[in-house]
Amino acid sequence: MSSREIMLAKIRNSLGRGPLGGDAIQAIEKRLKNPTPNTIPARGQGGAKERAATFSKMASQCDCTVDLLNDVSEIPGALKTYLETNNQPMAIRVAPVADLQDIPWDEEPALVVNYGNAEETDHVGLISAWGGVAESGTIVALSGPQNPTALNFLPDTFVALLYSKKIASNYEEAWSRVRSESNQDNFMPRTVNWITGPSRTADIEQTLLLGVHGPRRVHILLLDNEKS
Amino acid sequence: MKPTSANFYTNVDKALVDKTLQKALRKTAVGFPMLRAKAIDALPEFDTLRDDAVTLKNDVLDNLDYYLERFETKAIEQGGQVHWCSDTQEANETVLKICQAANAKTVTKGKSMIGEEMGVNEYLEEHGIEPIETDLGEYIIQLRNEPPSHIVGPAIHVPKEEVAEAFKEAHTELDAERSLEEPQELLEEARAILREKFINADVGITGANFLVAETGSSAIVTNEGNGDLTQILPRVHIVLASIEKVVPTLEDASTILRVLARSITGQDLSVYTTFSTGPRRDDDIDGPEEFHVILLDNGRSEMLGNEFRDMLRCIRCGSCLGHCPIYTTIGGHAYGWVYSGPMGKVLIPNLIGHEQSKHLPNACTMCGKCEEVCPLRIPIPTMNRVWRGKEHEAKYSSRASRIALGFWAFMAKRPKLYHLLAGFKYSILGKIGRKKGRFTSVPFASAWTEGRDLPSPQGRTFQQQWSDRGGKR
Amino acid sequence: MVSTPNNAQSLNVGLFVTCLVDLFRPSIGFATVKLLEDNGCIVSVPENQTCCGQPAYNSGDQKNSIEIAKQVISAFKGFDYVVLPSGSCAAMISQHYPLLFKDDSQWEAPAKELATKTFELTTFLTDILKVETVEATFEQQATYHDSCSGLRELGIKNQPRKLLSSVKGLELKESKKAEECCGFGGSFSVKYPKISERIVRDKIEDAQKTETQTLIGGDLGCLMNMAGKLKRENAPMEVRHVAEVLAGMTDVPAIGEGEDK
Structure with a gap:
């Protein structure tokens, strides 16, 4: 017998039954194919404005900085100011995704924009977040042809562009969107990252320090362009 | 790693005199519970x-x-x-x-x-x-x-x-x-x-x-x-x-x-x-x-089919550790293996064998704090008690403690004899101790009196006095 | 003598005095009787009681636990209520006895019956007898220790505080670690005395930070542990059982204090 068979047999023995039968399997499959949320906290729920406000509040509480913008054209200027304020180099590594490529970078010639995945020498990374979750101020990033995962982790400074309309109230809403956007049986991308603040540790004498392996700072460009 | 859970007493002795460890544990005992309480309030x-x-x-x-x-x-x-x-x-x-x-x-x-x-x-x-x-x-x-x-x-x-x-x-x-x-x-x-x-x-x-x-x-x-x-x-x-x-x-x-x-x-x-x-x-x-x-x-x-099944709900959050009076006194290494604290007490005997980790389920005051804070509501004290039962059955516990327990149980099951002997013994103890109110050392209770006094009995037992007064106060 | 019921209650209450109170501090037992009688109960103390069996139960000695539990169940048949001046022993009877006799056709029902009518003293006074105030005076500042079993298994928290707040002259100040274990844990305190000693050391440090004169609690085991440590450290703080304070019977020396002082 393989270990697989032995383990399954031992589990069933402990459960005092053989393999599950048709009805039981149907019940479980129903649960797996139509996942229903358990309790969802009230925090984070509300209209788009409230969700954006909760998101900003929660993200700030876990040491992110949030810049509220009204138009794409504001991004280069805002980013330049942020990098200056934090003494960061003006070279940014940008995910090769259309909405970031469409930003009028020329308006800030000081910014050096390179598209592609993060390299060891990159100090600043910019992604376009797939979404956000209001209840905990969490950024959601999905891996894909235009979305390298390493960009979320290697640079010292992690900047995420987030459209406020992409902020879900809670994780369950975000999962529903992942499922419906893919519309396939196997809908998960290779990596789903939830990012809630900059990298941190308290492993040395329980002292909280930021930036142990991942980014030392997380900056969110929250774009409310419902008007435009 | 090779478990050292069998050397629990030695491990504890080491931990108690380790000043840097004690300093760190003090922080842990305050820090984690405070952070948890704040988060839950919100x-x-x-x-x-x-x-x-x-x-x-x-x-x-x-x-x-x-x-x-x-x-x-x-x-x-x-x-x-x-x-x-x-x-x-x-x-x-x-x-x-x-x-x-x-x-x-x-x-x-x-x-x-x-x-x-x-x-x-x-x-x-x-x-x-x-x-x-x-x-x-x-x-x-x-x-x-x-x-x-x-x-x-x-x-x-x-x-x-x-x-x-x-x-x-x-x-x-x-x-x-x-x-x-x-x-x-x-x-x-x-x-x-x-x-x-x-x-x-x-x-x-x-x-x-x-x-x-x-x-x-x-x-x-x-x-x-x-x-x-x-x-x-x-x-x-x-x-x-x-x-x-x-x-x-x-x-x-x-x-x-x-x-x-x-x-x-x-x-x-x-x-x-x-x-x-x-x-x-x-x-x-x-x-x-x-x-x-x-x-x-x-x-x-196997745990799935025995008394320790609920332990399989554990999500390894570590909450029980920082809330446990024992863990925050002796630290993790004293438990002698990779897990520690209340969850370790239940898990370690399951994973490395009970006989060499028999101390762990006993090193618990049954205060119930771990179960109170466990997000998965795992009845850790109850499972500790199950291990103690297995220890008792397997006679892993020390001969002296089994004899003491046996003698006590023998008496507890015989109320007349119990009251007679207790009345006699505690009246004497009371006479000796009443003036000072406590003993600083007591034969057979040296474990207790090493670090604290033992309050003395007041004198005659309640039952004696109650019966003397004809069932009135 | 039995006092006259003052509110038409004349409940027949069996007092389980508990082994520690019986042996070490009968005054708690008499204080309990007084509180019950003052509030209209008829109190009896069955002779066939020794201990609730917790030491055997927590040592994994199922056989003796069951035998002792049977003895307790038999001894306390026929009362309206059974009351104990201890949260830990009350929890043993009300929470654990039914588990000991699970699926026992003869004993499960009586174990459950006893469980439902068994109460810790302060809970019985506030929740069953609806007592709001007591007639007692204790000119002290004090802090209260919540014993683990009572707190976590029976939810005893506000009951003693509510009653103590009616004691004339008494001011309660909460300590930070009121809900933390004192390190007693029955046989734990003698099996692992060094750990136990360290825990009780922290506990009394915390209690003393309230700068009150007295530490009050509802379980004699914990109180003996904390009093023993306070005395060893020559600390002036005194330790008393809640029953004594509520009954106004604080003329006896505090726990661990001598007649000579």
């Missing part, structure tokens, strides 16, 4: 979420075989490989084979309690492969060659001076005179050293907080981001997971995530929560080319 639904988590984990355990097979099917559909391993030996061999097939020289590791349970580092080293722990705490204890003293803060017992010492000893390529006094300096050095290791590693090993049956995904939470660099950069990603880690859906994982970090660090979520499904896709820019999941049993399928 989430009115916390207790309902706990109930949901209990219900869903119980469902998982009831149908564990099905969920595991379902997880496997989905993981394979997306190009992953699933390896079922009955014990740690088989799991180590499997990991080694995967590493050898990848021609691995170095392996980076995210924090994994299953990896600790397996002793996978030692195993890989023995076979010529260099494992590098990347969680800062785990890296520190790896350099010091010791087990974690806390599930969530493996190196909380190490003062910064000793971290500096370990770094100077290990990082010989750096200037020996460099300053490593501040935690920030230590962090910078670890960041730089480990960044190179991440980039050069051939294989990355992580643990799993969940396996999701719905999607075939594994999920980890970290605060440092080391788990992510461990699994994105190398060519091969191996996940070490025990069989009870499976949850039905992403919604279920979300529910548990809401109670996990809150229970220990007080965060709404850890900084990085990452769901990984299969290897990188054809058009992905990065990610591992291979995705392996080790499913480890190591005694858990």
Whole structure:
């Protein structure tokens, strides 16, 4: 017998039954194919404005900085100011995704924009977040042809562009969107990252320090362009 | 690692006189409970979420075989490989084979309690492969060659001076005179050293907080981001997971995530929560080319059928440790193996054998704090009592304590004799002790009087006085 | 003598005095009787009681636990209520006896019956007898220790505080670690005396930070542990059982204090 068979047999023995039968399997499959949320906290729920406000509040509480913008054209200027304020180099590594490529970078010639995945020498990374979750101020990033995962982790400074309309109230809403956007049986991308603040540790004498392996700072460009 | 749980008394003696450990434990005892309390105050639904988590984990355990097979099917559909391993030996061999097939020289590791349970580092080293722990705490204890003293803060017992010492000893390529006094300096050095290791590693090993049956995904939470660099950069990603880690859906994982970090660090979520499904896709820019999941049993399928089944709900949050009066007095190493604290007391005898860990379930005041704070409401004191019952039956307990208990029970079952003897003995004790009100040393009770006085009896027993007064006060 | 019921209640109450109170501090037992009688109960003390069996139960000695429990169940048949001046022993009877006789056709029902009518003293006074105030004076500042079993198994928290707040002259100040274990834990305190000693050391440090004169609690085991440590450290803080304070019977020396002082 393989270990697989032995383990399954031992589990069933402990459960005092053989393999599950048709009805039981149907019940479980129903649960797996139509996942229903358990309790969802009230925090984070509300209209788009409230969700954006909760998101900003929660993200700030876990040491992110949030810049509220009204138009794409504001991004280069805002980013330049942020990098200056934090003494960061003006070279940014940008995910090769259309909405970031469409930003009028020329308006800030000081910014050096390179598209592609993060390299060891990159100090600043910019992604376009797939979404956000209001209840905990969490950024959601999905891996894909235009979305390298390493960009979320290697640079010292992690900047995420987030459209406020992409902020879900809670994780369950975000999962529903992942499922419906893919519309396939196997809908998960290779990596789903939830990012809630900059990298941190308290492993040395329980002292909280930021930036142990991942980014030392997380900056969110929250774009409310419902008007435009 | 070789367990030292049998030497519990010696371990405790050492821990109690270790000043730096005691200082660290004091911080732990205050810090974690305070953070948890604050987080829970901010989430009115916390207790309902706990109930949901209990219900869903119980469902998982009831149908564990099905969920595991379902997880496997989905993981394979997306190009992953699933390896079922009955014990740690088989799991180590499997990991080694995967590493050898990848021609691995170095392996980076995210924090994994299953990896600790397996002793996978030692195993890989023995076979010529260099494992590098990347969680800062785990890296520190790896350099010091010791087990974690806390599930969530493996190196909380190490003062910064000793971290500096370990770094100077290990990082010989750096200037020996460099300053490593501040935690920030230590962090910078670890960041730089480990960044190179991440980039050069051939294989990355992580643990799993969940396996999701719905999607075939594994999920980890970290605060440092080391788990992510461990699994994105190398060519091969191996996940070490025990069989009870499976949850039905992403919604279920979300529910548990809401109670996990809150229970220990007080965060709404850890900084990085990452769901990984299969290897990188054809058009992905990065990610591992291979995705392996080790499913480890190591005694858990038996626990599923015995009195310790509820322990399989444990999500390794570490909340019970910082809230336990014993853990916060003796620290993690005294327990003598990779787990510690209340959850360790129940788990360790299951995993390494009861006889050599028989002290652990006894080293508990039954205060019930662990069960009170456990997000999965695991009845830890009840299970400690079960172990004590097994100890009593197996006669592992000391002869002296069994004789004492037997004598006491003999008396307790004979009220007349009991009252006669008690009346006599306590009247005398009362006469001797009443003036001072206490004894500073008592034969047969030296264990008690070593560190505190024993209040003396007032004199005649209640029963004597009550009967003297004809059943009136 | 039995006092006249003052509110038409004349409940027949069996007092389980508990072994520690019986042997070490009968004054708690008499204080309990007084409180019950003052509030209209008819109190009896069955002779066939020794201990609730907790030491055997927590040592994993199922056989003796069951035998002792049977003895207790038989001894306390026929009362309206059974009251104990201890949260820990009350929890043993009300929470654990039914588990000991699970699926025992003969004993499960009587165990459950006893469980439902068994109460810790302060809970019985406030929740069953609806007592709001007591007639007692204690000119002290004090802090209250919540014993673990009572707190976590029976939810005893506000009941003693509510009653103590009606004691004339008494001012309660909460300590930070009121809900933390004192390190007693029955046989734990003698099996692992060094750990126990360290825990009680922290506990009394915390209690003394309230700068009150008295530490009050509802379980004699914990109180003996804390008093023993306070006395060893020559600390002036005194330790008393809640029953004594509520009954106004604080003329006897405090726990661990001598007649000579």
